[in-house]
Amino acid sequence: MDAPLIFNVQKFSTHDGDGVRTTIFFKGCPLRCHWCHNPESQRYDKELMLHHHKCTACGSCVSRCPEGANQILDGKLFFNRALCTACGNCVDWCPTEAREIVGEEYTVDELVKEAKKDLIFYEQSGGGVTLSGGEVMDMKNFDFVVELCRKLHKEGISVYIDTSGYAPYERFEKILPYVDVFLYDIKRITREEHIEYIGVDNALILENLKRLSDAGAGLYIRIPVIGGVNASPASITRAINFLKENNIKARQINLLPYHDIGKGKYAGLDRPYEDTKMLIPDKNEMEQFKTMFEEHGFSKVYIGG
Ligand code: SF4
Ligand code: SF4
Numbered sequence: 001m002d003a004p005l006i007f008n009v010q011k012f013s014t015h016d017g018d019g020v021r022t023t024i025f026f027k028g029c030p031l032r033c034h035w036c037h038n039p040e041s042q043r044y045d046k047e048l049m050l051h052h053h054k055c056t057a058c059g060s061c062v063s064r065c066p067e068g069a070n071q072i073l074d075g076k077l078f079f080n081r082a083l084c085t086a087c088g089n090c091v092d093w094c095p096t097e098a099r100e101i102v103g104e105e106y107t108v109d110e111l112v113k114e115a116k117k118d119l120i121f122y123e124q125s126g127g128g129v130t131l132s133g134g135e136v137m138d139m140k141n142f143d144f145v146v147e148l149c150r151k152l153h154k155e156g157i158s159v160y161i162d163t164s165g166y167a168p169y170e171r172f173e174k175i176l177p178y179v180d181v182f183l184y185d186i187k188r189i190t191r192e193e194h195i196e197y198i199g200v201d202n203a204l205i206l207e208n209l210k211r212l213s214d215a216g217a218g219l220y221i222r223i224p225v226i227g228g229v230n231a232s233p234a235s236i237t238r239a240i241n242f243l244k245e246n247n248i249k250a251r252q253i254n255l256l257p258y259h260d261i262g263k264g265k266y267a268g269l270d271r272p273y274e275d276t277k278m279l280i281p282d283k284n285e286m287e288q289f290k291t292m293f294e295e296h297g298f299s300k301v302y303i304g305g
Contacts, residue, residue: 004028004139005103007040009114012121015305017160017183017220019127022115026134026145027103031164032199033187034274035226037262041134046086046103049268050079054098061090061099081270108148115157128158130183137167142174149178162222165205172212181218181251183305184209188230189238197229206242213248221250222305225289226258227279236289240296252300253293257281 005027013023028044029036036042040049057077061070069083070090088101106114115129122128129152131145139145152159161175162183172182186209187202188194194202213219223239225231243250258280266273286303293301 001141001143003105003107003144004141005044005046006106006111007102007104007134009106009111011118013130016130016132016162017128017181017305018158019125020118020121021127021130021160022118023130023132024111024115024148025132026136026139028138028140029133029135029164030138030166030200031135033224034197035224035229035258035278037259037265038134039262039266039269039271040102044140046088046101047269048081048084048086048088048090049100049102049265050270051098051100051268054096056096058095060093060095064090064093079270108144108151111148112151112155115152116155119155119157122157126158128152128160128180130160130162132162132183135164135166136161137163137165137171137175142171146175146178149175153178165208166200167204167208169208169211172208172217173215176212176215176217179217181220182212183220183222183254184212185222185224186239186242187224189235189242193230206246209248210246213246213250216249219248219250220252220254221248222254222256224256224258225281225286227281227285228277229258231258231279231281231285231289233288233292236292240293240298243298244296250298252302253298254302254305255286255289255293256305257286257303 007027008025010023013021016023027041029042055077057072057075059072067083069080071078091099136145149159158180160181160183161179164185187198263273290301290303
């Protein structure tokens with residue numbers, strides 16, 4: 001079976017778990033969070049990202065495209081994504097680097113080799129490798145993910161997985177021996193709101209969290225906090241109650257304030273940025289939510305990742 005596509009290998013990351021980490025971003029996700037800041041992570045196939053602001057309408061890409069997907073009309077570039085096969089022929093011919101293919105194949109050994117280059121930094125900082133996405137746990141060739149974790153673990157590298165939890169529990173069970181921490185997202189507690197903002201029911205996600213906790217998995221709970229969506233004491237209280245009532249043994253809580261940095265990427269993929277009503281929560285609100293967790297006995301609560 002084909003290897004999953006990777007859309008970024010980010011070195012020296014300090015926002016995806018402890019210490020200095022190499023974050024490997026997998027392409028493909030079954031969820032559609034309104035606030036997703038990595039829209040290039042959503043589809044499982046390769047795609048062309050077009051950075052419109054860099055395009056000077058020079059026309060170089062027109063003759064390079066075997067599918068006729070590019071045309072210059074009235075001094076402007078028109079790109080027909082429906083014709084594009086993401087072959088990449090046009091990319092190197094663009095003088096302004098306005099074109100980029102998102103999604104690349106790697107072997108497990110190539111990724112392990114890349115990760116090992118920074119061993120010294122992991123050792124000094126308590127870091128390691130984080131697998132992120134997209135949704136790592138939903139990759140069709142899941143054996144690839146298991147093998148990657150197994151090999152990293154064998155090298156003594158700490159492995160974290162950033163997950164929405166939306167995958168069969170058997171997959172978590174299979175990978176558990178090689179994973180030090182799951183960075184586990186709790187996006188919404190009520191089923192209706194979860195369907196509205198994320199596109200799927202959350203029953204499986206919450207059930208998997210309970211089972212992982214019971215199995216003794218390392219868990220950092222991550223809650224995206226979005227103004228106009230869940231940045232309210234009532235919503236935070238629901239999350240706290242769920243964690244307490246189900247005795248979820250979280251090693252830490254990360255409250256992640258919404259940002260709209262990824263907004264521009266939607267245009268590059270010809271997709272609309274659906275929700276314009278989302279707001280960046282202010283610092284005082286975030287402090288208030290942090291205090292709420294602390295008052296309920298959670299000792300390690302952080303704002304940010
Ligand atoms: S990636 Fe290939 S098919 Fe798509 S626009 Fe470029 S040359 Fe055409
Ligand atoms: S080659 Fe690049 S700069 Fe030239 S028209 Fe195509 S996208 Fe625009």
